[in-house]
C-alpha cells in the first residue's frame with residue numbers, strides 16, 4: 001500500500017527523465033544516410049560517434065571543466081564569508097540580507113547576463129575604473145574574454161553556493177562554539193575544528209549546485225565570450241539546433257553527463273560527507 | 278595557555294557580580310568564595326540564575342559589574358579559552374562530527390599535550406564507556422552522552438570544573454551511581470567542582486558546601502547539615518526538605534532563650550536560632566523532629582495541643598501524619614516505624630511535642 005504513494009513520482013520520473021534519456025541514448029548511435037534529408041537518421045549502433053565527437057571537441061570539454069572549476073572556487077571564496085556573516089553576524093538584518101541574496105532571481109537569468117556585458121563593456125564602469133587606475137591599458141577590453149565568462153558564471157551561480165552554506169552554518173548550535181572555546185580553542189581554531197567541518201554539507205551541496213550547471217552552461221560563454229571561449233554547452237547547442245546533427249549532440253550530452261557523474265562521485269567520496277548528514 | 282591552565286589555582290572568588298539582560302537582572306550582586314578543592318553546589322529553582330553564574334565563571338558571559346578571580350589572578354575579562362576552567366554543559370554540547378575519542382581528546386590536542394591516547398583511554402574507562410570510543414555522539418544514549426561530557430571536561434584537569442546539571446537526563450539508579458562516581462573523581466583528582474543542580478537531595482549528598490540561590494541572589498550558604506538544621510530564610514526552609522512554619526509573636530528574649538507565643542502556646546527556642554528581626558516571626562520545625570501523642574504530655578518540651586489527624590500515610594521506614602491545628606493549618610509529622618509509634622487513627626485528637634533546640638524562627642518577609 002505505501003508504494004502507491006510513490007506512483008505519481010515514479011510516473012513523472014519515467015515520462016520526463018527515463019524516456020527522454022533512453023531516446024537520447026538511442027539517438028547517439030544513429031548515422032545519417034546519404035540519401036536522407038536533413039534531420040533524418042537511421043539507427044546503425046555506431047558507438048564510434050562518441051569517439052569522433054570527443055576527439056573533435058576535446059578542447060571545449062576541457063575548457064568547460066576548467067571554467068566551471070574556476071567559477072566554483074571563486075563563488076566559494078565569495079559565498080562562504082557572505083554566508084558566515086549572514087548566519088553569525090547579521091543580527092536583526094538576517095532576513096533582509098537573505099532576501100538580497102535571492103533578489104537577482106526576480107529578473108531573468110538572460111537579462112542579467114546581458115547586463116554584465118554592459119557593465120564590463122568598453123564604456124562601462126569596470127573598465128573606466130581599471131583604466132583610471134592604470135591597471136589596464138587604454139585599448140584593453142574585458143568583454144569577449146574568458147575572464148568575463150568565468151565572472152559571469154560566478155555571478156550567476158553565487159546564490160546556489162551561498163544558500164546551502166548559509167543553511168548549514170545557521171544550523172550549528174552556538175553552544176558547540178562555546179564548548180570549543182571552553183576547551184582551549186581560540187576563534188581561528190574553533191573555526192577550523194568545529195565551524196568549518198560542520199558546514200561541510202553546505203559547502204559540498206553549494207559546490208555541486210554551482211559546478212554541475214556551470215559545466216553544462218552555454219549562456220555565459222555565448223553572451224560574454226568569443227569564439228575561442230566556447231564551452232561544450234555551446235557546441236551541443238549548435239549541433240542540436242543549428243547544424244541539426246542530433247547523434248553528435250546526443251553523444252556529447254552523454255559524455256558530459258557521464259564525466260560530471262564520475263567527478264561528483266569522486267568528490268563526494270573524498271569529502272566524506274555521507275556520514276555528515 | 279598550558280601555563281595559564283596549571284598555574285592559576287586557588288580559591289574562586291566572585292565579588293559583587295551582577296548580570297543584567299536588558300532590564301532583567303539575572304544575577305544580583307553575588308559575592309561568594311569557593312575554596313580550592315571543594316565540592317560546591319549551587320542549588321536553586323529553575324530560572325534563578327545558576328547557569329548564568331556558571332557562564333560568567335567560564336567566560337561565556339561578561340558580568341555587567343563585579344569581578345571574578347582564581348587565587349591571585351583576576352579572570353573577569355580573560356577569554357574563555359585562556360581560563361583554567363572546563364564546563365560540562367547542561368545540554369552536553371558534544372561535537373557531532375567527531376568520534377567520542379576525538380571529543381574527549383579535543384581539549385588535550387588544543388593544548389598540544391603528549392600522551393593524548395593514554396589520557397583519553399584512562400578517562401573513558403573511568404566513565405565506563407571505553408568500548409564506545411569510535412562512535413559518534415549521535416549514536417549514544419542521553420546518559421552516555423552526559424558521561425562523555427564529564428569525561429571531556431575532567432580529562433583536562435582544570436583548576437575548576439563547572440557542572441551544569443550534568444546528571445539531569447539520567448534515571449534514578451544511574452544518577453545515584455554517577456553521583457558517587459563524580460564525588461569519587463573529585464576526591465581522586467582534587468579539583469574544585471562547582472555543581473549546579475535543582476535537585477536538593479543531589480546537592481546534599483554530594484557537596485561540602487551548598488549555596489541556595491533564588492531570584493539571582495544567594496539566600497544562604499553552608500554545609501548540608503547547617504542548611505538543613507538551621508535555615509535562615511523561608512525559601513531555604515521550604516526548598517531543602519520540608520518544614521512546618523507557624524506564625525507567632527516573640528514574648529521575651531533572655532539572650533540565651535527566646536519565648537514565642539504561637540496561637541496561645543508558649544514555644545521556646547535558642548536565641549541563636551531566631552532569625553526574625555521583629556516581634557512577628559515564623560516558628561519552624563522539621564516534620565521528623567515532632568512526636569505525636571494522644572495524651573497531653575509536654576514535660577520540658579514545646580507542645581501544641583488540639584490537633585486532629587486528617588491523613589495518615591505509611592511509607593515503609595516512617596509513617597507520615599497530617600494534623601490539622603485549631604487555627605486550620607496543616608502540620609506534617611514523620612514518625613519512625615521503630616515499634617515505639619503510638620496507635621493513632623484518622624480523626625484522633627493529638628498533641629504535638631518537640632525539643633526546643635530543634636526549633637528555629639524566621640522573619641516572615643524572608
Ligand SMILES: Nc1ncnc2c1ncn2[C@@H]1O[C@H](COP(=O)(O)OP(=O)(O)OP(=O)(O)O)[C@@H](O)[C@H]1O
Pocket residue numbers: 298301303321322323324325326327328329330475
Ligand atoms: N541571554 C539571555 N537574555 C535574556 N535573558 C536571559 C538570558 N540568559 C538567561 N536569561 C534569563 O536569566 C534567568 C536565569 O537564567 P539561567 O539560565 O541562569 O537559569 P538557571 O538557574 O540555570 O535555570 P535552570 O535550572 O532552568 O537551568 C532566566 O530568567 C532567563 O530567562
Ligand SMILES: [Mg+2]
Pocket residue numbers: 327328329367441
Ligand atoms: Mg540552567
